[in-house]
Amino acid sequence: MGADLWIISIAIFCLGALMGALNFITTTLDMRAKGMTLMRMPLTCWAWFVTAILGLLAFGVLLSAGILLLMDRNLGTSFFVPLGTVNGVLTGHKGGSPLLWQHLFWFFGHPEVYIAILPAMGLCSQLLSVFSRKPIFGYKAMVYAILAIGFLGFMVWGHHMFMSGMSPYSAFAFSIMTMGIGVPSAIKTFNWLGTLWRGKIRFSSPMLFAIGFVSLFVVGGISGPFLAQPVLDIYLHETYFVIAHFHLIMGVASIFGIFAATYYWFPKMFGRMMNEPLAKTHFWLTFIGAYAIFMPMHYYGMAGGLRRYSQGTEVGWINQLWPIQRFISIAAFVTIAAQFIFVFNLFWSMKKGKKAVDNPWEATTLEWTTATPPPHDNFGGLTPVVYNGPYEYSVPGAPRDYVMQTDAPVTARH
Ligand SMILES: [Cu+2]
Structure with a gap:
């Protein structure tokens, strides 16, 4: 019975992952056909993309942990109950591990921190570029830093459990991994400062x-x-x-x-x-x-x-x-x-x-090419064709201080 459940769960997971991968590939190809390559995506979209992956992997664990907890409370199982009591009430079951609950909870809980903050990182990167009238400093580094933060976010849940009686060797490993997140975070911070540096900043x-x-x-x-x-x-x-x-x-x-x-x-x-x-x-x-x-x-x-x-x-x-x-x-x-x-x-x-007006901040990304407020389906049935990267500000030789993603290409920065 137990083995069957395992096989069914793994099969469902693989099927889900396969469908997700197929969806990603077809969507990426669709976007490419209109000129929107992955490396022309605004950082807001990159951040939401990575956040979505984190959400898929993290919330599933919380859901499972929640179901096990409900079973402990109501169906007489003992996943997390070490002795025969729940909230001081005697029960007939024991042998579970409260630490298992902590592990499952924090395996969700730490990535959740990034689920909350990655979207803000993406859109603030975008805004710093728009209102400094400068391309974002280190676009590719920003993308890879988001990916690195998303990946490392799953490796560090143990730093919430140093007080749980964890072996000092495990604690050391979690500590090093956690310090590791400082690297992509610092890359992002320096790139934000680099974007502001000598920009024509508008303090809107x-x-x-x-x-x-x-x-x-x-x-x-x-x-x-x-x-x-x-x-x-x-x-x-x-x-x-x-x-x-x-x-x-x-x-x-x-x-x-x-x-x-x-x-x-x-x-x-x-x-x-x-x-x-x-x-x-x-x-x-x-x-x-x-x-x-x-x-x-x-x-x-x-x-x-x-x-x-x-x-x-x-x-x-x-x-x-x-x-x-x-x-x-x-x-x-x-x-x-x-x-x-x-x-x-x-x-x-x-x-x-x-x-x-349609583009009050003089920004370059697609939402500002359409009417304000946007028509039904955002673009009135006409999918825009993209020729430029998302952060073409102060481009030499351009008629304005910004080149929209749908404008004819002036330079080939991306
Ligand atoms: Cu944490």
């Missing part, structure tokens, strides 16, 4: 959020290598240092991606511009607010402040740290309040915003 609201994303990504990411050291992680585990780290990078940085994308594509979606002064107020309050919330958390965590405790009044030294908590709470309320500016701007601009 999508660009502010894209730059804010880079800032938060660096500041949130830099504490990753600290936490990747088992010896430091054993001290910092369950402290607010961890909260500060992952909220900055996975929470706020990704949310900045969502805001950047909304301000950028709103005109295309609704045919109207969002209000810039409101957008900039929203940016500055959120940007300063995010730092005001999460920077003090690092100190609170290093001083030993623990997560998941509603009060620390019994413990003297936690009492002394209470003003930090109070400051964080006030900063959080102010930052949350600032989000109502965004909500108001969103709905107000749909009705009252100034009318948008």
Whole structure:
């Protein structure tokens, strides 16, 4: 029975993988026929592509783990139940491993971090190029860095389990792999800075959020290598240092991606511009607010402040740290309040915003070649033909400072 289930599961997996591969090949060939080769794809699309693969591989594991957990709770199995109790209630089964649950959960949980942030990385790369009026620095390096981050993301789940009694040798391997993710992340960061360098920067609201994303990504990411050291992680585990780290990078940085994308594509979606002064107020309050919330958390965590405790009044030294908590709470309320500016701007601009032209940001990618808002099926039945790469800004000899992907080729940069 067990062996049959294995064979059926593996057969279903192989069939799915085969269908996915066929779909990828036919779609790629279709795109090629219209000039859109993989290396002419905007980095936003590359990031979504890799995110989709991560989603396929990671969520399946979470789903399986969830089904096993439900069976443990309801059907009398014992995948994760070590002794005869579940939540303090005696059950008739035992012999499972809670560590198995941790492994399955984090095999999903770590790639999930990249599922949240890769799309923001892709679209912020795109925005930095558009609003610096420069080609993205190192397009191919950016693509390979996304692929490397996606691949390494599946190798490092054990860094969430240093405290589980893991062998120091395994911990060392997970630690080295985790440090390895720093390499493609640094490549991306330097390329973002290289894109900004000497650009004719336009500080429109999508660009502010894209730059804010880079800032938060660096500041949130830099504490990753600290936490990747088992010896430091054993001290910092369950402290607010961890909260500060992952909220900055996975929470706020990704949310900045969502805001950047909304301000950028709103005109295309609704045919109207969002209000810039409101957008900039929203940016500055959120940007300063995010730092005001999460920077003090690092100190609170290093001083030993623990997560998941509603009060620390019994413990003297936690009492002394209470003003930090109070400051964080006030900063959080102010930052949350600032989000109502965004909500108001969103709905107000749909009705009252100034009318948008087809290509308000003077960008090069395909969505800006079609009408605003786009016709049914996006291109009115005419699939555009692509002649250029996605980041042809300040091209020498071109009539404008940008060459759209559908324009006749001026240079053969890609
Ligand atoms: Cu992780």
